[in-house]
Amino acid sequence: MKAEAINPTEVKVKKAKKISALSIMMREIVKDKLALFSLILLAVILIIVYGAALLLDQDKIVTVDLLSIYSPPSAEHLLGTDYGGRDILGQLIIGAKNSFTIGLCITLLTGIIGLCVGLCAGYFGGKVDNIIMRIIDFIIILPTLMLIIVFVTIAPKYNVYTFVLIMSAFYWTGKARLIRSKTLAERELDYVQASKTLGTPNWKIIFREVLPNLSSIIIVNLTLNLAGNIGIESGLTYLGFGLPESTPSLGTLVSYASNPDVLQNKWWIWLPASILILVMMLCINFIGQALKRAADARQRLG
Amino acid sequence: MIPQLFILSILIFALAKAMPGDALTGQLASNPKMDAQTLHELKDKLGLLDPPYVQYGRWIKGLLHGDLGMSVMHQVPVTELIAGRIWNTILLSAAILILSYLIAIPLGIVGGRWTDSWADKAIVGYNYLTYATPLFIFGLLVLFVFGFVLGWFPTSGSVDIRVENGTFAYWMSKLNHIILPAFSGAIISTGVTIQYLRNEIIDTKIKDFVKTARAKGVNESKVYSRHILRNSLLPIAAFLGYEITGLIGGSVFLESIYGYPGIGQLFIASISQRDFSVVTALVMISGLATLIGTLLSDIILSAVDPRIRID
Numbered sequence: 001m002k003a004e005a006i007n008p009t010e011v012k013v014k015k016a017k018k019i020s021a022l023s024i025m026m027r028e029i030v031k032d033k034l035a036l037f038s039l040i041l042l043a044v045i046l047i048i049v050y051g052a053a054l055l056l057d058q059d060k061i062v063t064v065d066l067l068s069i070y071s072p073p074s075a076e077h078l079l080g081t082d083y084g085g086r087d088i089l090g091q092l093i094i095g096a097k098n099s100f101t102i103g104l105c106i107t108l109l110t111g112i113i114g115l116c117v118g119l120c121a122g123y124f125g126g127k128v129d130n131i132i133m134r135i136i137d138f139i140i141i142l143p144t145l146m147l148i149i150v151f152v153t154i155a156p157k158y159n160v161y162t163f164v165l166i167m168s169a170f171y172w173t174g175k176a177r178l179i180r181s182k183t184l185a186e187r188e189l190d191y192v193q194a195s196k197t198l199g200t201p202n203w204k205i206i207f208r209e210v211l212p213n214l215s216s217i218i219i220v221n222l223t224l225n226l227a228g229n230i231g232i233e234s235g236l237t238y239l240g241f242g243l244p245e246s247t248p249s250l251g252t253l254v255s256y257a258s259n260p261d262v263l264q265n266k267w268w269i270w271l272p273a274s275i276l277i278l279v280m281m282l283c284i285n286f287i288g289q290a291l292k293r294a295a296d297a298r299q300r301l302g
Numbered sequence: 303m304i305p306q307l308f309i310l311s312i313l314i315f316a317l318a319k320a321m322p323g324d325a326l327t328g329q330l331a332s333n334p335k336m337d338a339q340t341l342h343e344l345k346d347k348l349g350l351l352d353p354p355y356v357q358y359g360r361w362i363k364g365l366l367h368g369d370l371g372m373s374v375m376h377q378v379p380v381t382e383l384i385a386g387r388i389w390n391t392i393l394l395s396a397a398i399l400i401l402s403y404l405i406a407i408p409l410g411i412v413g414g415r416w417t418d419s420w421a422d423k424a425i426v427g428y429n430y431l432t433y434a435t436p437l438f439i440f441g442l443l444v445l446f447v448f449g450f451v452l453g454w455f456p457t458s459g460s461v462d463i464r465v466e467n468g469t470f471a472y473w474m475s476k477l478n479h480i481i482l483p484a485f486s487g488a489i490i491s492t493g494v495t496i497q498y499l500r501n502e503i504i505d506t507k508i509k510d511f512v513k514t515a516r517a518k519g520v521n522e523s524k525v526y527s528r529h530i531l532r533n534s535l536l537p538i539a540a541f542l543g544y545e546i547t548g549l550i551g552g553s554v555f556l557e558s559i560y561g562y563p564g565i566g567q568l569f570i571a572s573i574s575q576r577d578f579s580v581v582t583a584l585v586m587i588s589g590l591a592t593l594i595g596t597l598l599s600d601i602i603l604s605a606v607d608p609r610i611r612i613d
Contacts, residue, residue, distance in 0.1 A: 051389075116527075128545060133382070137306075138306055138309060141306060141310075141589075141592050141596050142310070142589060142592070143547070143551070143585060143589050143591075144551065144552065144590055145550070145551040145554055145571060145589035146550070146551075146585050147556075149570075149573060150317055150321075150573065150581060150585060153321075153573050154317070154320050156503075182462055202453050227434060231436035233436075234436065235436055235437070235438045238438050238555075239438075239538075239554070239555070240570075241573075254438070254439065254442065257442055259444075260457065262451075263445070263446055263450065264446075264450040267446075270442070272445065274442060276437045277436065277439055278434075278436075279440055281436065282430075282431070282434045282435075284434075285430060285433065286430070287432040289430065299505050
């Protein structure tokens with residue numbers, strides 16, 4: 001089993017010299033029909049959402065229209081209206097745009113923090129590593145969801161930026177841990193030692209030499225985290241502790257379902273948003289799984 | 303564990319201080335004409351003017367004696383409020399854990415034993431789906447389909463109020479109310495267990511001791527049930543403690559979707575009503591539960607794996 005596993009890898013490495021990591025990832029996605037379908041579907045959803053959000057007049061959507069409260073889907077309102085007579089389709093588009101953007105922001109911010117902390121802890125080791133790992137161990141055992149809700153409630157001048165910061169403050173630890181362990185292994189390899197002997201400064205070794213070798217793992221982790229973050233954000237908004245009211249998210253639409261009457265009789269309000277969250281998360285996850293296989297030569301399909 | 307608990311308590315105390323309102327806010331509301339002088343005296347009497355470390359010491363002392371303060375909203379001791387609900391949450395969490403293992407372990411074994419069969423592919427697909435689905439959406443859909451459209455199960459509460467406490471009907475009603483939330487929580491949390499178990503079995507079944515067992519003539523089903531499964535279940539057992547963290551987060555969602563009166567719902571209600579003494583107590587209890595869970599995992603892990611034992 002072991003011998004089998006090593007041989008194809010070596011062949012791949014020789015071949016892969018001229019092939020960039022990006023094209024390996026693309027090839028893996030194309031080979032995996034489900035991932036390819038997910039990628040296309042996600043791209044279509046995002047183009048529609050971001051395109052339509054540009055054309056839509058947000059003021060018109062949030063204006064209360066008392067004449068058409070809870071009207072079911074019709075030609076005028078394709079997905080009906082909510083308790084304030086506001087168009088659901090418009091809210092869905094703006095919500096999807098906000099949810100995705102916020103999810104992306106949190107992912108990037110946690111990525112940057114996790115990357116810097118993880119690389120430093122793994123590369124330097126010793127005391128730095130010890131202190132950082134103590135902090136991470138402490139944050140990991142916290143009841144995260146409850147603390148985020150508490151922070152959201154007591155934060156002064158609460159807005160979208162505060163929300164992103166609060167979320168990022170709790171969710172960078174997993175990434176930092178992963179990157180640290182990979183850096184720790186990378187540090188022992190000969191090329192790092194050789195570079196050190198040549199007198200390359202540490203920051204250059206970290207960012208120019210170690211980082212590119214970790215890039216595929218980081219991309220996979222970020223992709224899978226993006227799906228998770230969209231889920232957590234809409235979940236918190238569903239509970240009423242996510243995005244502020246001025247920035248509706250998909251969770252806002254789902255939260256109308258906490259009214260049993262809406263849940264039971266007015267499916268057009270909450271069901272489309274739920275399905276959209278589900279579809280986006282599934283698509284991102286399928287793409288992430290394909291990228292995961294691409295990052296590990298032994299699991300590749302082609 | 304002790305230093306972590308200590309830092310956690312400081313963090314929560316600092317948060318409690320940052321929360322608007324203190325023990326006096328409730329009294330102030332009932333007596334708005336209180337003048338500044340009386341207010342100052344009352345604050346002094348309650349020790350709210352002492353330096354923070356003195357207040358912290360007093361808070362910890364109360365905590366250790368089981369005194370978590372008064373709920374401003376309900377005007378009852380926080381301990382009483384929590385004690386009335388914590389059993390519901392423990393019951394729900396236990397039901398989720400048991401159901402989740404009942405579903406995950408057979409699926410993991412099938413997936414690991416017959417790798418790449420159609421059953422395995424179906425299990426992997428199921429795994430992707432449950433892994434990607436957020437709990438609150440799944441919970442809502444399950445509630446909508448089984449609670450409202452089909453009407454098979456009650457849609458809120460933890461027990462029918464018409465039945466008498468302690469009777470058979472009471473427990474049946476409790477069971478009937480717990481099925482939907484437990485089922486949705488369990489389905490979503492199976493993913494990790496299945497994946498671990500499946501990978502573990504795939505790794506174990508090519509090891510030498512399994513070959514030896516086969517060479518000795520042990521039949522195939524016994525090789526799996528006795529030799530492989532025993533070794534593969536160890537990491538799952540060790541994961542048990544970490545599951546507690548997930549259950550606490552999950553209870554907040556599940557209880558507010560299903561209107562189930564546990565501590566998750568109490569937490570959301572209290573924070574919406576700005577009843578911060580309850581909030582502080584609940585965060586502290588959840589922190590403690592998470593810590594105990596982590597500790598439990600470490601203990602199980604070192605018990606089953608001699609290599610990481612600390613002597």
